[in-house]
Amino acid sequence: MTPNTPSTPRHSGGSLGARSAAHLWGHFARHGEGITPPVITRGEGVRIFDDAGRSYLDGLAGLFVVQVGHGREELARAAAKQAEQLAFFPLWSYATPPAIELAERLAAYAPGDLNRVFFTTGGGEAVESAWKLAKQYFKLVGKPGKHKVISRAVAYHGTPQGALAITGVPALKEAFEPLTPGAFRVPNTNIYRAAEDLADDPKKFGRWAADRIAEAIEFEGPETVAAVFLEPVQNAGGCFPPPPGYFERVREICDEYDVLLVSDEVICAFGRIGSMFACDDFGYVPDIITCAKGMTSGYSPIGAMIADDRLFEPFRDGTTTFAHGYTFGGHPVSAAVALANLDIFEREGLNDHVKTMAPAFRSTLERLDDLPIVGDVRGEGFFYGIELVKDKSTKETFTADESERILRGFLSSALFDAGLYCRADDRGDPVIQLAPPLIAGQAEFDEIEQILRSVLTEAYTLL
Numbered sequence: 001m002t003p004n005t006p007s008t009p010r011h012s013g014g015s016l017g018a019r020s021a022a023h024l025w026g027h028f029a030r031h032g033e034g035i036t037p038p039v040i041t042r043g044e045g046v047r048i049f050d051d052a053g054r055s056y057l058d059g060l061a062g063l064f065v066v067q068v069g070h071g072r073e074e075l076a077r078a079a080a081k082q083a084e085q086l087a088f089f090p091l092w093s094y095a096t097p098p099a100i101e102l103a104e105r106l107a108a109y110a111p112g113d114l115n116r117v118f119f120t121t122g123g124g125e126a127v128e129s130a131w132k133l134a135k136q137y138f139k140l141v142g143k144p145g146k147h148k149v150i151s152r153a154v155a156y157h158g159t160p161q162g163a164l165a166i167t168g169v170p171a172l173k174e175a176f177e178p179l180t181p182g183a184f185r186v187p188n189t190n191i192y193r194a195a196e197d198l199a200d201d202p203k204k205f206g207r208w209a210a211d212r213i214a215e216a217i218e219f220e221g222p223e224t225v226a227a228v229f230l231e232p233v234q235n236a237g238g239c240f241p242p243p244p245g246y247f248e249r250v251r252e253i254c255d256e257y258d259v260l261l262v263s264d265e266v267i268c269a270f271g272r273i274g275s276m277f278a279c280d281d282f283g284y285v286p287d288i289i290t291c292a293k294g295m296t297s298g299y300s301p302i303g304a305m306i307a308d309d310r311l312f313e314p315f316r317d318g319t320t321t322f323a324h325g326y327t328f329g330g331h332p333v334s335a336a337v338a339l340a341n342l343d344i345f346e347r348e349g350l351n352d353h354v355k356t357m358a359p360a361f362r363s364t365l366e367r368l369d370d371l372p373i374v375g376d377v378r379g380e381g382f383f384y385g386i387e388l389v390k391d392k393s394t395k396e397t398f399t400a401d402e403s404e405r406i407l408r409g410f411l412s413s414a415l416f417d418a419g420l421y422c423r424a425d426d427r428g429d430p431v432i433q434l435a436p437p438l439i440a441g442q443a444e445f446d447e448i449e450q451i452l453r454s455v456l457t458e459a460y461t462l463l
């Protein structure tokens with residue numbers, strides 16, 4: 001066979017959707033008769049376009065990723081320039097200029113003594129790396145029993161088997177049990193569904209929720225617990241911001257029990273809440289930050305675990321190694337793109353834009369409160385969840401059957417058909433997740449509100 005006569009044709013014809021259905025295995029996707037995924041071919045600013053040329057408002061920044069918006073030529077140029085200079089070299093005992101510069105820059109943005117940057121290719125690997133570091137660190141400082149981790153109910157922390165064990169969504173884990181042992185759950189900060197005596201007092205609720213972490217550490221034995229993994233604003237379940245005083249108390253608890261506080265900022269970092277790192281938005285200093293998504297605005301994949309100097313100390317004796325890494329971790333092209341992306345953040349004042357416009361985003365979405373299907377509108381910065389309920393006065397949620405019919409069967413595609421890309425999610429109670437690119441303004445907020453209003457009004461009639 002000559003190189004010009006491949007054994008299988010490149011494609012068998014038909015639409016891109018049909019070709020996708022034939023060979024592409026979607027992530028977290030259903031497959032089967034009649035299911036063809038929408039095909040997105042182009043992006044420009046806050047908009048994406050499909051293969052039929054239809055335009056949609058990107059209400060989720062891809063997947064909480066495209067902070068600076070789509071179609072930025074300068075990021076494509078930064079990638080090309082680095083690929084021409086040095087497309088690839090690993091960080092396995094070597095270094096590259098863009099990885100060095102990006103590590104310096106992230107350390108400068110990070111609070112406290114979080115000065116040591118370990119690169120990955122994405123968020124789940126950053127979480128995985130943080131747990132492994134926590135285990136090895138405690139072995140090296142003479143506390144080898146400390147290996148367990150604590151995280152919150154319904155929280156999503158990624159899909160590698162360690163990160164998945166930290167994830168608090170049973171339905172995502174069932175198929176892969178047994179997972180890495182040693183991960184335990186505490187309640188999240190969903191005040192909308194808090195017990196009656198706590199729901200009207202956010203401070204009291206925050207104290208209660210934080211104290212559950214101390215309780216879990218006591219239950220497991222402080223000498224066995226290594227780390228607590230928390231998002232600044234929890235995504236899965238529908239955007240749970242921390243109540244006042246929550247992180248202050250968590251920090252106290254972690255210090256008291258010598259347990260590492262890992263701020264999982266895979267979604268919240270890089271301006272989503274208004275600062276480079278969202279721990280700054282909520283006034284706490286973690287021991288480790290995990291981040292990814294917005295670091296390059298998605299123009300190339302990368303993630304990072306940023307550790308406090310103290311955690312790196314036992315690894316600087318000349319012989320001790322963190323025996324962990326990824327071929328593509330800190331890829332030079334991705335690191336160069338991240339630097340160019342962060343330049344855009346600085347030049348265009350994106351974080352200030354988010355801080356300035358966040359109240360308008362909130363009040364625009366809160367207009368939806370008048371709809372009977374909207375139970376709660378919650379979030380921070382450019383990161384919101386709208387919880388849908390069957391009965392607003394009792395907060396009654398949908399049955400599994402109604403969720404399937406309304407959320408999956410109607411809402412997801414109806415919103416998309418109406419020109420809004422976002423997510424209807426039911427990992428906890430059903431919510432619509434919104435996180436537009438950080439360049440969005442009032443015009444986009446209004447468009448989101450109008451599309452949601454019309455589609456949610458129709459959804460209610462299907463109940």
Ligand SMILES: Cc1ncc(COP(=O)(O)O)c(C=O)c1O
Nearest residue numbers: 122123124156157158264266267
């Ligand atoms: C908080 C959090 N941690 C970890 C992850 C996993 O990141 P990735 O999909 O890049 O592996 C995600 C993904 O959405 C996330 O939201």
